[in-house]
Amino acid sequence: MSPSPRPVVLFVEDEVLLRLVIADELREAGFEVIEAGEGVKALEVLRSDSAVDLLFTDIRMPGGMSGWDVAEQARTLRPDLPV
DSSP, rough: OSSSSOOOOEOOOOOOOHHHHHHHHHHTTTTTEEESSSSSHHHHHHSSOOOOOOEEEOOOSSSSSSHHHHHHHHHOOTTTTOO
């Protein structure tokens, strides 16, 4: 777990309104949320020193990188990260 008092979710969703609504719901459920609108941004977060306890990603996204791609690379970068 992260040093944060709340678990940190990296939430990846390309549809802005959907991302805003779900991120708000996750915060209300007690999570800290890092939002990413595309897979490349999510991988930037995962390559950084940011604490992330869970990856929650959309599957179909524009830009050439699907949620499956993000999940596979996340497993390489952070093998113990739940997806």
